[in-house]
């Protein structure tokens with residue numbers, strides 16, 4: 001037997017291994033930010049360090065832990081799957097669990113999505129959707145929005161609206177056009193050229209947490225319909241309850257042609273994504289017996305992934321987590337708005353359900369302005385980060401900046417959080433915002449220290 005517990009216990013410094021073999025630069029950044037904590041356990045909405053300190057996880061593995069960490073029902077379902085000695089990945093045979101999960105996903109999806117392709121990640125879902133749109137229309141061009149994030153594989157990166165992710169990777173997919181998010185005129189102009197296969201969009205953008213104008217998604221869908229363009233909703237992050245609806249498209253009554261989901265479907269255990277598509281699209285891709293595996297992936301219908309997906313949907317339903325996200329999301333937004341009003345640099349809190357962004361902007365006061373300018377000159381991503389350090393170390397809340405060079409803090413807690421967690425989060429953020437309004441002061445010192453160390457380390 002392999003003694004995994006012993007293996008972990010016998011290794012004095014696991015992060016040194018990560019630094020040596022996985023990603024030295026990332027480990028250095030964590031250290032620089034004071035984010036190099038040694039978490040030893042995860043349970044529900046929390047992480048725990050070796051000293052037993054509890055942290056409220058407002059990152060949730062980039063929205064993976066919708067049901068919380070190590071959920072007993074999901075774990076039990078995975079154990080059952082293991083004990084059943086299932087005939088996994090027969091490949092030349094009909095998989096059975098995947099049919100069950102497909103049926104459940106179709107039942108909760110908006111509109112007439114009635115075919116499912118399972119993937120190993122969100123990016124693979126995006127690749128699938130781009131290929132489907134091309135096969136369905138016989139055209140090649142894809143339209144996406146500025147600031148969009150659809151993953152980092154080559155096709156997904158090609159429709160990424162953030163230049164910093166693309167730099168250094170050479171020429172990406174041709175026939176890709178960016179339009180500003182919320183700009184229907186620009187979209188219509190591009191669609192009218194007649195060579196567009198698909199329009200891919202996040203109902204709520206993850207980088208920066210930007211919301212669509214109320215008419216953007218419904219009218220974009222209408223424009224796509226008019227031009228025979230496939231409307232692809234990327235719900236890899238927003239899907240499965242995150243925004244207080246099962247899928248974020250529902251907020252705007254939008255029924256996409258293709259819907260991609262992933263992250264939360266894994267239950268936090270087994271990577272899995274799903275691409276839900278209308279039948280006519282599916283039939284264009286798999287258009288003959290010869291083409292029945294023209295798009296496939298070895299681990300696509302892996303039984304453990306299917307079991308994780310089935311258990312996740314069960315937990316979302318039985319614990320009313322979508323409703324919890326809607327209710328506590330409201331409480332969190334209004335609490336933060338109320339707290340924010342007291343602080344000059346607070347601009348707004350936005351989002352839906354438990355996907356929120358808190359935006360800050362330059363102050364009026366002379367002294368604070370000095371601090372703001374100084375910090376932004378040192379590093380344009382630093383201002384929110386300096387608030388997140390005491391948020392982690394003093395209030396034991398783990399969160400992140402919403403993107404590169406943004407003055408936006410992003411909150412993505414698990415959907416199992418409680419009212420008490422929300423109230424703690426509001427008080428904690430109120431206090432770090434207050435501290436950030438004292439210049440000079442300890443929060444600004446953190447910024448200077450981080451910037452100085454980064455320069456020394458050459459990063």
Ligand SMILES: Cc1ncc(COP(=O)(O)O)c(C=O)c1O
Pocket residue numbers: 062121122123124126149150151152202206234235236237238262263
């Ligand atoms: C909207 C969206 N699409 C696609 C992806 C890519 O998913 P993955 O990291 O599983 O490849 C992400 C990941 O953050 C995402 O937020």
